[in-house]
Amino acid sequence: MSDDLSAVDDAQLERWAYGRAGGDDNRAQAAQLELARRAEATRAAQAEAERIEAERAEAARRAAELSGDDKTASAHPPLTDNERRHRRRMLATGWAGVAAAALALVGGVAVLSQPDPDPLAIFERPATERDLLWAERLPANGLAGVTLGPRVVDLENGMIAIAFRAAAVADGTSTEWDPYCLVVSDPKRPDELWTVGGACVSPEQFARQGLIAPLSASASDGTIGPDSARWGPIGAPRLEQGVAVDFADLVGTSVIDRMVYTDPEPDTSIVDDPSRLLLGPTTLLAGETADSNSYVLASTYLLRSETEGGQPTFCVRVGADDGTSSTACALLSAVRQAGIDVPISAGGNTWNIRIDPDGPNRQDTLELLN
Structure with missing residues (x-):
């Protein structure tokens, strides 16, 4: 029989897939795979619809806030960090969960886990000795105060990224406007050159486009290059090599940035x-x-x-x-x-x-x- 079962209705596929013993094993396996494919497609469509609706609601709230319309803005309250983290994680992992459950019916096909798309997931693990070391080192270099983190993330070429939130107020007071910050260090360089790049962005800029920190030199040969470290709006800190950085991305588009x-x-x-x-x-x-x-x-x-x-x-x-x-x-x-x-x-x-x-x-x- 043909391997293309896309035109066969679900009821027939279920009869072939889960019918009584003694049937055609090849056809049963093909039917199970087709049912799994359809389950994945359905879940993907639902996830995409939820993502679009979430973005639409956030855009409506943001537009109302910018217009100064308190009544409309209050009807679309901003997502908290936990809500945004949960929503992204659900949308990213829901499809994979359906696929894993469906494909398990046909011989235990493995579904590889993907990196967590939530940029704040790094703060959910306990602090390590490296994290605690940087918690002492950052304030000693003129920082008003660390209010979340830091967490150290290994990058390529032996460099590390230190992710944290800093106090929004110059005297060290923490508020909902605490910026997100990223410092990049090369452990192979002398202590007096402890950083090769870094940047901070407002919470709204972080949610809108993430954080970009241009690096002054590469870790491999010390030459000046266009490398940068990026964090968010999706995913943990990572290194991008040979990618030009737009100045507008650094200074932002808001009076707050x-x-x-x-x-x-x-x-x-x-x-x-x-x-x-x-x-x-x-x-x-x-x-x-x-x-x-x-x-x-x-x-x-x-x-x-x-x-x-x-x-x-x-x-x-x-x-x-x-x-x-x-x-x-x-x-x-x-x-x-x-x-x-x-x-x-x-x-x-x-x-x-x-x-x-x-x-x-x-x-x-x-x-x-x-």
Whole structure:
């Protein structure tokens, strides 16, 4: 008989596959394989439909958040880390589970396990001695504080990646805005060159595109190259060799994305109520006049709403060397849509600080107007 059973209905296939003993063994095995193939296809279609629906719901929530529509946004609450991890794992492993159960009927066909697609699965294992060593080493190199991890992951060429979350607030306070960070080290290099690359990204950038850390040199011969380490949005940290990194992927597309690197010596006195800090403060821009008679620094920070359930407030504080300062704040949703400008006059000069709205070509600029 023909090996193509795709046109045979399920009932007939089941009769051939599970009929009484003494039947055609070859036909029974072929029928079992066809039933297994159909079970896989059905599960795959269901998983894809669930994935599309999850992405649609998240996109709707994100669009509502960006528009400042609290009512619509509240109807689509963001997924927690655990929910996102569970959903990805279910979608990735559900099909394999059906395949394993179905194919077991025809002689114990092995289904190989795939790497866990959940980027946060590395934090579920107990800390090792290497992890604890890096937990001590990271803060000693100017980090405000580690709030999750670290976990050490072996990369190719003998390098290692250290994955963790860092404190969102410059004084070490942890909030829901804690960035995800990755440091890459080459154990074969001298201690003073303990890192060959690293980067941090906001939680929303991590969920959107993951983290990219360009590497300054390869581990094999020490030459400068285009290699990078990547982590998420799917999968554990890994090495990518010979892949160009887009600058836009590094700086991000949101007003929040560049605020993940907190100041090593934070000055929270520039904030009226430091207890409300969610992120920052981060020095974003600095400039001086040609004759050096005026110097300004621009810092940004995010504040928790004074009312429960309210939107965060985005602030820009500009300070000059003569003690002059200017601060402007607006709802984060408004800054995402329209950006924000902060003018300041100091030392007989006038400056304007511009924070562009969210978008692929956004910039933060400091301009001397006179």
